[in-house]
Amino acid sequence: MLVLAVGDALVPGRAGDIPAKFRRLLVPEKIEGVLCTGNLSSKEMQEYFRSLSSDLHIVKGDFDEGNYPETKVVNIHNWKIGLCHGHQVVPWGDQEALAMLQRQLDVDVLITGHTHKYSINVHEEKLYINPGSITGAYSGMTSNVTPSFVLLDIQDSKLTIYVYELQASSGGEEMELKVQELKHSK
Amino acid sequence: MSEAMARWLEEGKAVVKQQAFLMKRALDNTNLRDGLKYGSNMLCELRTGLLSPKNFYELYIMVADEMRHLEQYFLEEWKRGRRMVELYELVQHAGNIVPRLFLLITVGSVYIRSKEAPARDILKDLVEMCRGVQHPMRGLFLRNYLLQCARDKLPDIGSEYGSDVADGIDFLMHNFAEMNKLWVRMQHQGPVRDRERRERERLDLRILVGTNLVRLSNLEGIDADMYKTQVLPRILEQVISCKDQIAQQYLMEVIIQVFPDEFHLRTLEEFLATCPQLQSGVDVKAILVALMNRLAAFAKAEPAQIPSDVDMLAIFHSHVSKMTGSNTLELAASLDLQVALVNFALGFAPDRLDFVDQTLAVCAQLLQSNGETRLSGPAKHSTVQLLKTPLISNGQPLTILALPHYAGLMIYLPLESRSEVATLAVRMLLSSKTPVDSLLNFIQPLVKDVEEDGPNELDEEEMETEQNLIAALIHNFKSSDTDTQYAILVGARKHFGQGGPRRIKFTLVPMVVRALELAERVHEEEEGGGERAGTISAKKVFGFTLETIKGLASAEPVMALRLFLQASLIANKCGEDKIAYELVSQAFILYEDEVSDSKIQMELVLEAAGTLFLLNNLDPEDYDTLITNTTKHAARLLKKPDQCRAVYTCSHLFWNAGVKYEDGRTFQDGKRVLDCLQRSLKIADVCMQSSNNVNLFIEILDRYLYYYEAGNEKVTVKYIQVNQCSFS
Numbered sequence: 001m002l003v004l005a006v007g008d009a010l011v012p013g014r015a016g017d018i019p020a021k022f023r024r025l026l027v028p029e030k031i032e033g034v035l036c037t038g039n040l041s042s043k044e045m046q047e048y049f050r051s052l053s054s055d056l057h058i059v060k061g062d063f064d065e066g067n068y069p070e071t072k073v074v075n076i077h078n079w080k081i082g083l084c085h086g087h088q089v090v091p092w093g094d095q096e097a098l099a100m101l102q103r104q105l106d107v108d109v110l111i112t113g114h115t116h117k118y119s120i121n122v123h124e125e126k127l128y129i130n131p132g133s134i135t136g137a138y139s140g141m142t143s144n145v146t147p148s149f150v151l152l153d154i155q156d157s158k159l160t161i162y163v164y165e166l167q168a169s170s171g172g173e174e175m176e177l178k179v180q181e182l183k184h185s186k
Numbered sequence: 187m188s189e190a191m192a193r194w195l196e197e198g199k200a201v202v203k204q205q206a207f208l209m210k211r212a213l214d215n216t217n218l219r220d221g222l223k224y225g226s227n228m229l230c231e232l233r234t235g236l237l238s239p240k241n242f243y244e245l246y247i248m249v250a251d252e253m254r255h256l257e258q259y260f261l262e263e264w265k266r267g268r269r270m271v272e273l274y275e276l277v278q279h280a281g282n283i284v285p286r287l288f289l290l291i292t293v294g295s296v297y298i299r300s301k302e303a304p305a306r307d308i309l310k311d312l313v314e315m316c317r318g319v320q321h322p323m324r325g326l327f328l329r330n331y332l333l334q335c336a337r338d339k340l341p342d343i344g345s346e347y348g349s350d351v352a353d354g355i356d357f358l359m360h361n362f363a364e365m366n367k368l369w370v371r372m373q374h375q376g377p378v379r380d381r382e383r384r385e386r387e388r389l390d391l392r393i394l395v396g397t398n399l400v401r402l403s404n405l406e407g408i409d410a411d412m413y414k415t416q417v418l419p420r421i422l423e424q425v426i427s428c429k430d431q432i433a434q435q436y437l438m439e440v441i442i443q444v445f446p447d448e449f450h451l452r453t454l455e456e457f458l459a460t461c462p463q464l465q466s467g468v469d470v471k472a473i474l475v476a477l478m479n480r481l482a483a484f485a486k487a488e489p490a491q492i493p494s495d496v497d498m499l500a501i502f503h504s505h506v507s508k509m510t511g512s513n514t515l516e517l518a519a520s521l522d523l524q525v526a527l528v529n530f531a532l533g534f535a536p537d538r539l540d541f542v543d544q545t546l547a548v549c550a551q552l553l554q555s556n557g558e559t560r561l562s563g564p565a566k567h568s569t570v571q572l573l574k575t576p577l578i579s580n581g582q583p584l585t586i587l588a589l590p591h592y593a594g595l596m597i598y599l600p601l602e603s604r605s606e607v608a609t610l611a612v613r614m615l616l617s618s619k620t621p622v623d624s625l626l627n628f629i630q631p632l633v634k635d636v637e638e639d640g641p642n643e644l645d646e647e648e649m650e651t652e653q654n655l656i657a658a659l660i661h662n663f664k665s666s667d668t669d670t671q672y673a674i675l676v677g678a679r680k681h682f683g684q685g686g687p688r689r690i691k692f693t694l695v696p697m698v699v700r701a702l703e704l705a706e707r708v709h710e711e712e713e714g715g716g717e718r719a720g721t722i723s724a725k726k727v728f729g730f731t732l733e734t735i736k737g738l739a740s741a742e743p744v745m746a747l748r749l750f751l752q753a754s755l756i757a758n759k760c761g762e763d764k765i766a767y768e769l770v771s772q773a774f775i776l777y778e779d780e781v782s783d784s785k786i787q788m789e790l791v792l793e794a795a796g797t798l799f800l801l802n803n804l805d806p807e808d809y810d811t812l813i814t815n816t817t818k819h820a821a822r823l824l825k826k827p828d829q830c831r832a833v834y835t836c837s838h839l840f841w842n843a844g845v846k847y848e849d850g851r852t853f854q855d856g857k858r859v860l861d862c863l864q865r866s867l868k869i870a871d872v873c874m875q876s877s878n879n880v881n882l883f884i885e886i887l888d889r890y891l892y893y894y895e896a897g898n899e900k901v902t903v904k905y906i907q908v909n910q911c912s913f914s
Contacts, residue, residue: 014661088792089796104881
């Protein structure tokens, strides 16, 4: 099952739109669920992700007005996946602090955002994913943010993680798409 | 369709079917005499006067289809050695004129193919003979049959039936003139009370007349010169002399549609000179608009084809002025003409913006003398089109900024229409670099309220969509030069600052974000050393940011607070520790004065804690002041579990390796960390008494372990064991 992990769009507060190159990649027939770390920050964005999959899970970011939960646990196949924006987890982005949240939620995978910098970590056999900001939204924590999101191919005992990133190429304004593939199993 | 009519049609079709069957059987037995007899019987059905044009057409199609068998037979006869001239004479013995002429045309078609006589002569004979039928509908269909049979046999360049295209033209012009007369005559038959029905029927039949012009336009041999001297004048002569409104309207439009644009360009004077001679009911405006739009599209597609020796703009301008000057047109119609003129000018001479603006000035006069302050109805619609045209016409929406009279026209529109135009402009502009001030002036209805419009009644959702668009636009206000970028932001805030509470919520956030980004860029320039192009300082940009956030504070205190915290992160990054301190202080002031919702208080305390932890450039004493304050707020939260969690979260602030004293010591105060943990433990105890909140203990225990492993000597095994006892 292919699931999109995404967050921190912050449209229109901090970014104009999702990059066209990403929009072309994201097609509704392929994506069977969306795990959103929050801070979409506008209805348009939420509708956009709902149009990709009606199975949409959102948690509350610090710039969200909606009535979303702070954390959420989603079961997909054999996996317990925890979702949290991450601004509540102080120090922000700290691995040990995230590990405490992972233990609280008792999950196999913890997906958080807030830093606007994608990262995939395995810590004490648990998987930590931060999909970054899909719009490359401006951030006080990370300089020169690159737009990114993560696709998860979830099978019973195996996860394949695809990281999509748009990097500024040396040759001018055009952004270059970079895809990484990682594997994880219980 | 009335029942009687349906019955007549069915009866007619039944007879056609039966007679066609007999005809074909006779032909199979090579019995030409009987074949012609049954064929005539079948054709006699077309003598009916009972059917409406649509029903007649159905019957006609059926008959014409059957006639192909007869034509095929004639062809075979010819191949067997029969002279066509004999047959041509033979069929003229048929008793009734309608079948006789249909048969004659059918034989004529094969006669031409046989080349026993020149096509020109046969066609001429046929087109003359058809005069025998003067009943309008029957005549029109008969001549349509002639056109159909002659279609591939017209003399033309490269045709095997004669290469002199003039013969082809003569034939078609002759037939066209006759058909037009028949068609016009329909108008004057029957009682006056049936006029409406008659006009409807005429419209159903117009395409039969127009087919002549289509055939003319298909003749290869006609070039622009020939069109100018031999074709168009003859068509126009018919158009004028028929003095019929329906015919004139239709034919003028058909001329525009069917002949190539190159021809129109060479004959504008002739064509336009005809317009004033048309009947008073003819919608000349529609004709002009159609012509201008068509030519504009052509000019865009094939700019090289435009002849340089004709001043198109002047020609159309003078005609349009004559029409609008005559005072016979409604305001909306006058405006429609100007819209077409603008579209035409933008297509034909994209660099002649002065002309476009001149046209807009004419519109401004029209609207001024009209006297309404806000338009409605068709005039409103036309004005919206007028303003949209330069935006979409040549893919360069910025054109509008070079048109001094453009923005002035906006004021005649009611708010929703102005928003419609402005929204289109924003969409078109989103991808382009723009002089911000003129742009914002233009999109003003989206940016602020104007008294004359009365209360703005957009609902929340519309407002949100619109303002989100504007917010997205702000992210496109970009300049690589930092001074220019600053000037853009200052100019933009002047506009957005007036937007009122419902708008600034959307617009000031991106403004702040852009300002922070600029501050960071300026700081990098400052750090870079050497000569800077810009003169603006990072401090000044932060000052601007602070003011902008303050502008939002009364309407949206929580948002402003969050922006202060965000801004402090950037100030810290830029080494501006005093500014960072000031920004956080501003956040605290808002927290204390404006935030009363306990749930939001909890969120904000955690966010402040997260932010403060990253402010590593602060003077340790300043840092101490701010985190102590935060911890105090944490302990004062309304709900006990919130207090508990906020206080243990604040413990991290006292264990911060990032913040350093001058002598290099880090800000890691084990004692105060422990104080926080002990305090949250006490609160957790209280919580346990009211409800079984064991999770809190686990969370706190996790912190004890965290600090134990991190080397905080004050947190010893003793505390961990005590803590474990609490919930075991």
